[in-house]
Amino acid sequence: MTQFEGNRLILFLAVFTHCFVSFGEENVENNDFSFLYKCDWNVYNTTQLLHEMQVKSRIQCAVICLHYQTGCLGFELYKTLSVTLCRFFREDLRKKCVSTSTSTSFFYRRTTPAITTPEVTTAITTLEVTTTASSPCENGGTLISGVCSCVFGCFGQYCQTCINECKDATGVMGLGIAWIKPNGFDVAKKVWCNFDFDVTYLQVREFGNVNFNRSYAEYENGFGDANGDYWLGNKYAHIVSNLRSFKAGFTLKNAMGSQTMVTYFNFVVLDSTSKYAVQYSSVNMIGYPLANNQPFQAYDTVSACAQTLGCGWWFGSTCSSGSPNGPYPVTYGIYSGATTTRIGLF
CATH class of the missing domain: 3.90.215.10 (Gamma Fibrinogen, chain A, domain 1)
Incomplete structure (x- = not known):
């Protein structure tokens, strides 16, 4: 089994272990997330952002946040008549949260500690870094409590390995962003993906x-x-x-x-x-x-x-x-x- 095939299995299991409870719009509370407040979708702090993508439902948004393990501490949901969008955040308090009547989104805060799973490596490694460098994490990774929290698409102890194209990001659906770095790239690049049809956008x-x-x-x-x-x-x-x-x-x-x-x-x-x-x-x-x-x-x-x-x-x-x-x-x-x-x- 490859790392990404393993991710598909883990995500499939997560649906049943974490998300059999239906989410409400505001006063949702289950074992993993609780609604915190309404925000304006168009006003947010980019330094907190892990990833943004189109999703099918709130449940899928929650599952993917869990997939990030300790890297994702909250998610924000925004729904229109035609699309549902989700943002994943490194922090459990969303900065620049202001109310609005035209682009209202809902922020859900993670309420349970992350459970680390060795097979899930696309978002974060469970191995502590051993270097004394101030920024040991590669490819956009962030050092959190001695562990590199990787951007979506990269993995490894130092986030040193990334997928080649959007097709490699198995286990996710819809539209969203991934970081790719096939052999020959000098840096990891952030791209828009259609995960349903394996499309990498130039x-x-x-x-x-x-x-x-x-x-x-x-x-x-x-x-x-x-x-x-x-x-x-x-x-x-x-x-x-x-x-x-x-x-x-x-x-x-x-x-x-x-x-x-x-x-x-x-x-x-x-x-x-x-x-x-x-x-x-x-x-x-x-x-x-x-x-x-x-x-x-x-x-x-x-x-x-x-x-x-x-x-x-x-x-x-x-x-x-x-x-x-x-x-x-x-x-x-x-x-x-x-x-x-x-x-x-x-």
Whole structure:
């Protein structure tokens, strides 16, 4: 059994041992969590945050918090008509908790001590660190009472090992963030995932508040944040896309909810010597030309298209097809007015 297959088993058992009691909206109390207070979902302290993801229910949120063992001391739940979101916190008192009538969330505080399980290693190791260094934990890990509490996706005594892609994070469902670090990465990178369909996203734009008119070096190294709009980075996209045979799904969605997904088969980003040219074998629909075997271009590579559209992309001989990185709302191929774009490998 692999470590992550073991995690799936542990999570499955946790559902029955911890979560057979149904949660209420406010006055929930069971053996593990109790409701503490209402907060504004949009106002929070990022230094307390372990992980954020879409979940199916409050029970799933509680199970995943337990999965973090001593790393998660509380979770926050936010529900709309279409989605349920959960945040996991390192502390049992949520800072910057203010009330609101428009984006009310519910914070649940952990009430029982964590039970450490040797098989569950994706979030925290039970081994005390032996170094005297002030920050012995790697890859975003935090030292808590002599033990490294790891970010989601990394594990080991010093959080020294991370998953290669979102597909490796077995035992979780929905949408959310994970940290990946396949062989060749110089640092662990935070990415948005669709855990149900094993999708690792190279690009996400949902808010339009991140400038995508960047230099070649910035596109190479990545920018933004996976909690919002971001570009993973061409040198990292190259490594991930070469892990196995991938399809790339380009999702385009407008403010009215109309959506399309263009799929490029056998999608791969080449290395820096090829200037991160993209290759693919075919595409599932016409009207979305992506320049095959063309180098990545940005405004400082003397690219007329990058300068005209104000973004980096794999441009062909003309700029007419636009780019998912272009001016917001986005025009790409025959689709215009996209307020959400995602490029995911699966």
